[in-house]
Amino acid sequence: MGNYLFKLAALTTTALLLQACGGDAQTAAGGAAEPQQTYEWKLVTTWPKNFPALGRAPELLAEKVEAMSNGRMKIRVYGDGELVPALEVFDAVSAGTAEIGHGAAYYWKGKVPEAQFFSVLPFGMNGQEMQAWIQYGGGMELWEELYVPFNLIPMSSGSTGVQMGGWFNKEINSKEDFRGLKMRIPGLAQDILSRLGGVPVNMPGSELFTALQTGVLDATEWVGPYNDLAFGLYEIADYYYYPGWHEPGAIIEFTFNKQKFEALPADLQEILRTAVEAVALGMTNEFLARNALSLQELEENHGVVPRQFPEDLLHELNTIAQEEIDKLADLSPMGARIHQSYREFEASMSEYQDVSEEAYTRARKL
Amino acid sequence: MGNYLFKLAALTTTALLLQACGGDAQTAAGGAAEPQQTYEWKLVTTWPKNFPALGRAPELLAEKVEAMSNGRMKIRVYGDGELVPALEVFDAVSAGTAEIGHGAAYYWKGKVPEAQFFSVLPFGMNGQEMQAWIQYGGGMELWEELYVPFNLIPMSSGSTGVQMGGWFNKEINSKEDFRGLKMRIPGLAQDILSRLGGVPVNMPGSELFTALQTGVLDATEWVGPYNDLAFGLYEIADYYYYPGWHEPGAIIEFTFNKQKFEALPADLQEILRTAVEAVALGMTNEFLARNALSLQELEENHGVVPRQFPEDLLHELNTIAQEEIDKLADLSPMGARIHQSYREFEASMSEYQDVSEEAYTRARKL
Numbered sequence: 128m129g130n131y132l133f134k135l136a137a138l139t140t141t142a143l144l145l146q147a148c149g150g151d152a153q154t155a156a157g158g159a160a161e162p163q164q165t166y167e168w169k170l171v172t173t174w175p176k177n178f179p180a181l182g183r184a185p186e187l188l189a190e191k192v193e194a195m196s197n198g199r200m201k202i203r204v205y206g207d208g209e210l211v212p213a214l215e216v217f218d219a220v221s222a223g224t225a226e227i228g229h230g231a232a233y234y235w236k237g238k239v240p241e242a243q244f245f246s247v248l249p250f251g252m253n254g255q256e257m258q259a260w261i262q263y264g265g266g267m268e269l270w271e272e273l274y275v276p277f278n279l280i281p282m283s284s285g286s287t288g289v290q291m292g293g294w295f296n297k298e299i300n301s302k303e304d305f306r307g308l309k310m311r312i313p314g315l316a317q318d319i320l321s322r323l324g325g326v327p328v329n330m331p332g333s334e335l336f337t338a339l340q341t342g343v344l345d346a347t348e349w350v351g352p353y354n355d356l357a358f359g360l361y362e363i364a365d366y367y368y369y370p371g372w373h374e375p376g377a378i379i380e381f382t383f384n385k386q387k388f389e390a391l392p393a394d395l396q397e398i399l400r401t402a403v404e405a406v407a408l409g410m411t412n413e414f415l416a417r418n419a420l421s422l423q424e425l426e427e428n429h430g431v432v433p434r435q436f437p438e439d440l441l442h443e444l445n446t447i448a449q450e451e452i453d454k455l456a457d458l459s460p461m462g463a464r465i466h467q468s469y470r471e472f473e474a475s476m477s478e479y480q481d482v483s484e485e486a487y488t489r490a491r492k493l
Numbered sequence: 494m495g496n497y498l499f500k501l502a503a504l505t506t507t508a509l510l511l512q513a514c515g516g517d518a519q520t521a522a523g524g525a526a527e528p529q530q531t532y533e534w535k536l537v538t539t540w541p542k543n544f545p546a547l548g549r550a551p552e553l554l555a556e557k558v559e560a561m562s563n564g565r566m567k568i569r570v571y572g573d574g575e576l577v578p579a580l581e582v583f584d585a586v587s588a589g590t591a592e593i594g595h596g597a598a599y600y601w602k603g604k605v606p607e608a609q610f611f612s613v614l615p616f617g618m619n620g621q622e623m624q625a626w627i628q629y630g631g632g633m634e635l636w637e638e639l640y641v642p643f644n645l646i647p648m649s650s651g652s653t654g655v656q657m658g659g660w661f662n663k664e665i666n667s668k669e670d671f672r673g674l675k676m677r678i679p680g681l682a683q684d685i686l687s688r689l690g691g692v693p694v695n696m697p698g699s700e701l702f703t704a705l706q707t708g709v710l711d712a713t714e715w716v717g718p719y720n721d722l723a724f725g726l727y728e729i730a731d732y733y734y735y736p737g738w739h740e741p742g743a744i745i746e747f748t749f750n751k752q753k754f755e756a757l758p759a760d761l762q763e764i765l766r767t768a769v770e771a772v773a774l775g776m777t778n779e780f781l782a783r784n785a786l787s788l789q790e791l792e793e794n795h796g797v798v799p800r801q802f803p804e805d806l807l808h809e810l811n812t813i814a815q816e817e818i819d820k821l822a823d824l825s826p827m828g829a830r831i832h833q834s835y836r837e838f839e840a841s842m843s844e845y846q847d848v849s850e851e852a853y854t855r856a857r858k859l
Contacts, residue, residue, distance in 0.1 A: 194763040195561060250857055253850065255621065255781060262775060263782035285774075289849040351849070370852035397560040398764075404771035408651075409628060415621060416629035416838075419845035433848050442859040472782075479785035480854075482799050483655040483717070484619065486736035488851055491616055493808045 166200040166395070168387075171220065173213035173230035175333050176206025179357050180417065181350070181379065184284050184410045185229045188381075191402040200395055202227065213331035220382045221277045228382040229284065232270075233314030234329075241455065241462045244469055245270045245281065247377040249316045249448040251469070254286030254376025254411065255484075256476045261378065264472040269465050280388055282400070284379040285407030288414050290371030291355065292436055293348030294339065294364030299436060302443055311335060311347040316373035318451050319444065332358065339363050348373065352421035353414060361429045369433050372444055379410065532566040532761070534753075537586065539579035539596035541699050542572025545723050546783065547716070547745065550650050550776045551595045554747075557768040566761055568593065579697035586748045587643045594748040595650065598636075599680030607821065607828045610835055611636045611647065613743040615682045615814040617835070620652030620742025620777065621850075622842045627744065630838040635831050646754050648766070650745040651773035654780050656737030657721065658802055659714030660705065660730030665802060668809055677701060677713040682739035684817050685810065698724065705729050714739065718787035719780060727795045735799050738810055745776065 170189065174181040189202035207213040210225060217235045220228035232239075233246035245266065252260060260266040261283050270281045293312070297304065306324035317327035328344060332354075338344040340363045347364075348371065349355050361367070381403055388396065425431040436444075456466035480486075536555065540547040555568035573579040576591060583601045586594035598605075599612035611632065618626060626632040627649050636647045659678070663670065672690035683693035694710060698720075704710040706729045713730075714737065715721050727733070747769055754762065791797040802810075822832035846852075 191763065191767050195760055195767060197760040253853060255777075258774070259778040259781040262778040289853045291848070352845075369848040370856050371849075372853070372856055375853045375857070394561055394563040397557065401557050401561060401767055401771045404774050405767045408624070408770050408774040412625040412628040415625040415842075415845075418849065419841040422845050422848070423841065435848075435852065436856075438856075438859050441856045445857065445859065475785040475789065476781075479718075479781075479788050482657070482735040482788070482801075483737075483784065485854055486801065487619060487655045487738070487741045488846075488854065490736050490738055490802075490804075490807045491741070491811060493804050493811065 163199070164392075165198070166391070168200065168202045168227060169210065169225040170202050170204045170227040170229060171210050171216050171225040172204065172206055172228070173216050173234060173331060174207055176204070176209065178206070178332075179353050180287075180410055180413045181229075181354065182206065183413070184379065184406050185227075185381075187409060188227075188402050188406050191405060192398055195398045195402065196395060200398070207331055207333050213333070214329070217277070217279070217382065220384050221279055223278075223384050223387060226384050226387045228380075230380060230382070231313070231377060232281070232380050233377075236314060236317075239273065239277070240458055241273055241465055243314050243455065244465045245273075245378060245380065246314055247374045248314070248452050248469075249319055249373045249375075250445045251375060251448075251452065252473050252476060254288045254378070256473070256480075257376050257378050258283065258286055258407070258411070259476075260469065260472040265468050266472070269461075269468060273461060273465070274382070275385070278385045280383040280385050282381040282383070282403045283407050284381050284403065285410035286414070287350050287374070287377045287379065288411065288418065289351075289376055290348065290374040291351050291433070292368035292371050292373075293346055294355070294360045295346040295366040295368060296339075296364060297345075298366060298434075299368060299440070301437065302440055309343070309345045311338065311344055311349075312373060314373070315448070315451050315455075319373070319447050322447055322451075336360065336363065350377075351414065351418045352425055353417040356421045356425055361425055361431050367425070367431050367433050368436050370435070370441075372436070372441060372448070529565070530758075531564070532757070534566065534568045534593060535576065535591040536568050536570045536593040536595060537576050537582050537591040538570065538572055538594070539582050539600060539697060540573055542570070542575065544572075544698075545719050546653075546776055546779045547595075547720065548572065549779070550745065550772050551593075551747075553775060554593075554768050554772050557771060558764055561764045561768065562761060566764070573697055573699050579699070580695070583643070583645070583748065586750050587645055589644075589750050589753060592750050592753045594746075596746060596748070597679070597743060598647070598746050599743075602680060602683075605639065605643070606824055607639055607831055609680050609821065610831045611639075611744060611746065612680055613740045614680070614818050614835075615685055615739045615741075616811045617741060617814075617818065618839050618842060620654045620744070622839070622846075623742050623744050624649060624652055624773070624777070625842075626835065626838040631834050632838070635827075635834060639827060639831070640748070641751070644751045646749040646751050648747040648749070648769045649773050650747050650769065651776035652780070653716050653740070653743045653745065654777065654784065655717075655742055656714065656740040657717050657799070658734035658737050658739075659712055660721070660726045661712040661732040661734060662705075662730060663711075664732060664800075665734060665806070667803065668806055675709070675711045677704065677710055677715075678739060680739070681814070681817050681821075685739070685813050688813055688817075702726065702729065716743075717780065717784045718791055719783040722787045722791055727791055727797050733791070733797050733799050734802050736801070736807075738802070738807060738814070 185204045211219040216228040216230045231246045232242040274281050308325040311328045311330045320327045335347045456463045551570045577585040582594040582596045597612045598608040674691040677694045677696045686693045701713045822829045
């Protein structure tokens with residue numbers, strides 16, 4: 128709480144200065160903070176403009192910040208490709224081309240492989256557990272430290288919840304069916320697919336429909352029913368699988384250019400941080416509510432019948448996933464520290480869930 | 494979005510007025526909004542001051558609002574009994590004795606039985622599902638409408654997650670063991686306990702330890718490991734049961750005095766709403782993270798061994814719970830509308846969870 132007290136003290140000082148000057152807010156501010164200065168910021172995203180939930184979150188951030196700051200800060204949101212391509216968001220915010228980015232940490236695995244911990248790991252923690260780890264389990268501090276060399280401050284924009292397993296042009300009965308399969312899949316699941324002889328492809332969401340339609344891809348996962356419906360993937364794939372073992376609750380990330388953020392007055396910094404947390408709650412809730420309705424629509428209007436991956440395949444994928452997760456500890460000293468924090472929190476969750484959420488889920492089905 | 498656009502337009506007008514007047518913020522504001530007016534508000538809670546998570550949430554709200562408003566709004570938090578007793582919070586905020594309250598909607602069931610829908614229902618939706626229903630399933634609009642006659646605006650402060658089943662002075666092997674049992678339990682579970690011949694007791698958390706110690710109670714539930722540990726309930730009860738069938742994810746509520754809230758300038762209203770959402774995210778995450786650690790502490794340092802209620806008992810309790818939930822539809826036209834909304838959302842969740850969260854939980858245990 129020391130940080131809060133410091134900020135409050137700074138704010139009080141500013142308020143006293145303003146009073147002493149007879150309320151002339153335009154000229155009264157002393158020091159670095161200029162409370163009445165206005166800011167026009169750019170926010171670049173890895174999704175199409177106004178895409179359901181994912182694209183809505185940054186718009187909601189912009190609306191909240193403008194309203195709370197009484198118009199002192201305006202944020203303009205750019206969709207994938209409007210200012211920079213989706214997969215250049217990290218670099219663009221790092222360089223200050225835009226002040227804020229919106230994406231997912233595993234998109235940057237080529238540059239920062241340790242970042243994968245802060246999106247989602249195959250057969251790892253679910254969305255609730257990830258959010259608890261990040262905010263109250265030490266995850267946030269490690270994530271911030273990891274991004275310092277890139278001049279970025281990361282923040283969680285909430286979770287997609289468990290995703291779906293993806294759209295396939297053939298049945299998946301065993302791990303042999305992944306051999307030679309060209310599949311869009313992000314993060315550590317790429318390494319798992321490679322071990323099975325598949326061909327993982329890195330591709331932003333906006334290109335998936337065409338790639339699947341033209342045979343560039345044999346399969347793709349995207350998010351869940353809400354987002355998958357929006358891209359019309361049901362039109363061109365025969366099989367829709369669950370569960371999303373590869374993404375049991377992806378965390379979406381905001382990135383802030385560190386210098387730009389730290390140059391803001393304390394109240395605007397707090398407005399941004401609080402707005403991000405509110406957006407994170409809303410996005411998580413929106414996904415759960417809308418995924419359920421979209422699943423009904425896929426089934427009733429588009430004849431989609433979700434299939435479960437075979438249990439023995441899931442068990443094999445889990446075994447490989449745990450091996451790949453443990454390899455992340457060998458990446459760097461930072462990788463080892465994050466791995467330890469993740470694994471310890473995961474273990475405490477596993478024990479607690481057995482008497483709480485999972486116990487209740489079992490009980491209500493009795 | 495109409496609401497946002499309206500507010501933004503109002504803010505822009507105010508900003509133009511301020512500019513035209515040469516920045517003299519103290520006198521420039523026209524109309525109802527006075528942007529530089531300061532506010533000192535009182536927040537009364539149903540918990541002890543600074544109690545883990547539950548008491549921390551309103552303090553965090555106060556800190557965030559003061560920082561974001563640059564000191565224009567200060568909120569003083571009062572614990573149970575400091576300004577009003579816990580179970581008078583609803584009336585105190587309704588009357589304007591305090592501007593904000595913090596508690597749970599089922600505490601007011603004697604006055605507004607339909608309010609129970611917005612805390613938690615036995616064998617009903619879990620915390621994630623409740624939050625999604627409230628924010629994106631129509632629950633919030635119904636909750637607001639329900640509280641209008643009481644001059645209150647409700648907001649969700651997040652969820653405790655699935656609670657524990659409670660502390661007992663004897664083993665619970667069948668529903669006969671509830672006969673004659675004096676147990677502190679809130680909400681609709683009181684009616685279920687009564688049907689089993691038990692004696693439900695309404696009592697704020699701060700009185701539980703003494704009541705259990707002196708035999709006023711034979712059993713009590715409170716929240717989960719984090720809060721139960723804080724009250725030291727392990728010292729005086731022999732048996733700790735799970736799962737919390739009676740509270741599968743209680744929503745904690747903020748109440749705002751409607752007239753006071755609506756008289757605020759638009760930016761402060763948005764600051765309060767956004768801070769509440771951020772606090773809701775944080776409280777939910779804090780409960781999950783700290784409950785897991787506190788369970789370990791209860792087991793390792795205090796010899797507590799959680800026991801599961803027998804499965805046939807859980808099945809019987811579920812059957813009674815569904816009957817009692819359906820009776821709420823007969824309370825009033827409002828009760829019928831809320832019941833329908835709740836049941837429809839619950840059904841969509843049940844179908845979706847089977848291919849998402851629950852499917853993943855099964856898969857990672859294979």
